[in-house]
Amino acid sequence: MRDLAIGELAGTTGCKVQTIRYYEQIGLMPHPPRTSGGQRRYADEHVSRLAFIRHARDLGFDIEAIRQLLALADQPDLRCGEVDQIARQRVAEIDTKIEQLAGLRSEMKRMIRQCKRGRISECRIIGTLANPAFTYWR
Amino acid sequence: MRDLAIGELAGTTGCKVQTIRYYEQIGLMPHPPRTSGGQRRYADEHVSRLAFIRHARDLGFDIEAIRQLLALADQPDLRCGEVDQIARQRVAEIDTKIEQLAGLRSEMKRMIRQCKRGRISECRIIGTLANPAFTYWR
DNA sequence: CCTTGAAGCTCTAGTCACTGGAGAGTTTAG
DNA sequence: CTAAACTCTCCAGTGACTAGAGCTTCAAGG
Structure with missing residues (x-):
């Protein structure tokens, strides 16, 4: 090697x-x-x-x-509390990301359920995306 | 308006x-x-x-x-199946991301647990990250 | 009507973390 | 010794914005 x-x-x-x-x-x-x-x-x-x-x-x-x-x-004489801190901060960020994604996922699923597979003029996905009221989950 | x-x-x-x-x-x-x-x-x-x-x-x-x-x-006479498809693909992508993040999260937690708050030379966080074997979760 | 300050304009360049390609040189297996 | 595979440097591009310089326009108060 x-x-x-x-x-x-x-x-x-x-x-x-x-x-x-x-x-x-x-x-x-x-x-x-x-x-x-x-x-x-x-x-x-x-x-x-x-x-x-x-x-x-x-x-x-x-x-x-x-x-x-x-x-x-590169300076192994320092305490690892600092490293630990960085890692903890990352976990918090990961948690936030997961939560956000879960929210997005449920909204996407909801939109798909409402899609009647008809013409686009009746398609709820585009309607939902266009509606400025649907920003509650941000 | x-x-x-x-x-x-x-x-x-x-x-x-x-x-x-x-x-x-x-x-x-x-x-x-x-x-x-x-x-x-x-x-x-x-x-x-x-x-x-x-x-x-x-x-x-x-x-x-x-x-x-x-x-x-912009072409409201088309069927909305295509829109539905795009949305479904997004859900699949979101699911993948969530899975990955959950994996990352558990590894980060494990690393934090192993950190004995001693010197970095004993800190498992850096050791774990440096270990090429710890790529299982990808 | 005039001034003043906020908001608008264009253009350029920078961000982050790579990724791709051109065209030339190096290494290695047969 | 040759040919294929690999590596080199340099430059430009990606996505989705963001920031700044230097200038012009708009609208409200006096």
Whole structure:
């Protein structure tokens, strides 16, 4: 698991090649060593750092939060309360998102139920969407 | 409720002024009549069209889907099955998102539980995020 | 009628987190 | 040694807005 080309790193982490180069460019990933021909070669530490980044992204952390987390991780003598805080905040955000989506879902279902599959002029979906009164759920 | 300036339209629909101009630019909103001085003036039809767009956006439809919906609505003799289809697809997308978020949420909670509030070197949050095995929930 | 300040105008550029393509160079298996 | 597959850099584009500069127009009060 050493000296991976960028495509292999991409393969093992499920991250696209361009995305890895992008992360390097914005300073989330370090500049890796290069071959004499100029190609990037990655080691295990890069694999786990990228896995960290991807996983955090998938969890919905934005780049700035990940940068903080990485900075924290690079100074292991700090207390982890700060990390914990960021995570708790994320859970709260996730809860809000889930609630919102559940609301949207029930409104969509309601609209579909009302759709009589007739002509569009009778279609309740468009009518509902056009009605400014139906913004209660925001 | 006639001859609204762009700011008044923005006020009644909860949409920003720049966003309205943007919608006009990309062809979602029509070019409204202008005063002799070049300012846009809107009528009731614009209010409901913009309300439709905003509501659909809030429900998570993307611009392209809204464009389709509007095109459909402009031809009231078509059957509404197509509209129904678009809405059903949206529900499926919402369901997927909710599932994903629920998965993320439980992992975040687990990470928080494991955080012993000690040093980061013992903090399970960063370790968990760095572990490529923890991608099961995707 | 005139002034004044809020609101409008266009145009350009920036945001976030990538994604895609052109055109050239490098690596590796057979 | 060749050919295919991969990688390089650089630049531009995506979606859905958002912000700002610098200027013009509108409407209400005096």
